[in-house]
Amino acid sequence: MEILKQRILKDGKGIGTSILKVDSFLNHQIDIDLMEKLGQEFYEHFKGKKVTKILTIEASGIAIAAFVAKAFNVPLVFAKKVVSKNLEGEILTSSVQSYTKGLIYLINVSKKFITEGDNVLLIDDFLANGSALLGLADIVKQGGAHLVGAGIAIEKSFQPGRQRANDMGIDVYSLACIESIDDNNIKFKEY
Amino acid sequence: MEILKQRILKDGKGIGTSILKVDSFLNHQIDIDLMEKLGQEFYEHFKGKKVTKILTIEASGIAIAAFVAKAFNVPLVFAKKVVSKNLEGEILTSSVQSYTKGLIYLINVSKKFITEGDNVLLIDDFLANGSALLGLADIVKQGGAHLVGAGIAIEKSFQPGRQRANDMGIDVYSLACIESIDDNNIKFKEY
Numbered sequence A, B: 001m002e003i004l005k006q007r008i009l010k011d012g013k014g015i016g017t018s019i020l021k022v023d024s025f026l027n028h029q030i031d032i033d034l035m036e037k038l039g040q041e042f043y044e045h046f047k048g049k050k051v052t053k054i055l056t057i058e059a060s061g062i063a064i065a066a067f068v069a070k071a072f073n074v075p076l077v078f079a080k081k082v083v084s085k086n087l088e089g090e091i092l093t094s095s096v097q098s099y100t101k102g103l104i105y106l107i108n109v110s111k112k113f114i115t116e117g118d119n120v121l122l123i124d125d126f127l128a129n130g131s132a133l134l135g136l137a138d139i140v141k142q143g144g145a146h147l148v149g150a151g152i153a154i155e156k157s158f159q160p161g162r163q164r165a166n167d168m169g170i171d172v173y174s175l176a177c178i179e180s181i182d183d184n185n186i187k188f189k190e191y
Helices: A002-011 A032-049 A062-072 A131-142 A161-167 B002-011 B032-049 B062-072 B131-142 B161-167
Strands: A013-015 A019-021 A053-057 A076-079 A091-098 A103-110 A119-127 A146-156 A172-182 A185-188 B013-015 B019-021 B053-057 B076-079 B091-098 B103-110 B119-127 B146-156 B172-182 B185-188
Touching: A002 A032, A002 A146, A002 A172, A002 A185, A013 A172, A019 A172, A032 A062, A032 A119, A032 A146, A032 A172, A032 B062, A053 A062, A053 A131, A062 A076, A062 A119, A062 B032, A062 B062, A076 A103, A076 A131, A091 A131, A103 A131, A119 A131, A119 A161, A131 A146, A131 A161, A146 A161, A161 A172, B002 B032, B002 B146, B002 B172, B002 B185, B013 B172, B019 B172, B032 B062, B032 B119, B032 B146, B032 B172, B053 B062, B053 B131, B062 B076, B062 B119, B076 B103, B076 B131, B091 B131, B103 B131, B119 B131, B119 B161, B131 B146, B131 B161, B146 B161, B161 B172
Parallel strands: A053 A076, A053 A119, A119 A146, A146 A172, B053 B076, B053 B119, B119 B146, B146 B172
Antiparallel strands: A013 A019, A091 A103, A172 A185, B013 B019, B091 B103, B172 B185
């Protein structure tokens, strides 16, 4: 998606060979107009799939996913990383390893919200090692729902997430695929 | 806001005298159409205030705040609860006590995104003890920005958050104020 790639080149910041900071428009400060365009783009790609739910993971996927849900006119569900007092009853749970934060955490979704008959589209801001995406896919499977595919804003194609998702048979649609980062020399890959 | 109150009565679940579960439409599964209406309502209330930024806190404030930001056509910033490798540079930080989760955590905002000249509107899904709201207000102050006010979806008026915010001079606008919860006997308060 050209508009996202141009924005990454303009406002993104590569650090070393693996970190891409996009905190000025995507995952800390958020450009809402851009989020709407991303939402529309995912809708165009997946609109034939009878999507009934959008599933993402807190926190930085939520703003994008909200506009995908708006485009599809379906509810958004976000997986929670902490079980709070407000999340009880039967829970679908899976574990996710965060390389950025250097920890393993559980993600949780109330069983009420992902059920048989649901066609679930996963949305996230980044695909890197694929751990979050596979955790979400696991939750969809546990809930007995159908996984439509995954919409990703930025894919780090030099990390194994895309391959791992493809090996699981997940239809991944990424709007900007990063082939390499060398400080501010950011190269895109075309599939 | 009548539509929100009716939805609370229809789909909310009171537990004991202090917990209100609204996870089917507000803070786990999210009704996007409702979020848009909340966003529009906050816009109508604060539109004369020259708002330049919407500030919320991850995670459950983000979906509402995204539609407030859309209505104002300004960026959304969300405070992060964990300092990750991707959040470096100068950081505004404050501490927040979560009664729901039984812990104290730090909230963090990059100094780049809340600055002098900003007119900041705080948005959150709940106001209970007010700790999150006061933490966000503290961050606005640290950044040298002007605090316009706070838009809250659901206020638990029987808890001290509203009073604490008023004591700080914060203009709080809550769309549904809960006077009392007694299991599923939920009473609203009018200011």
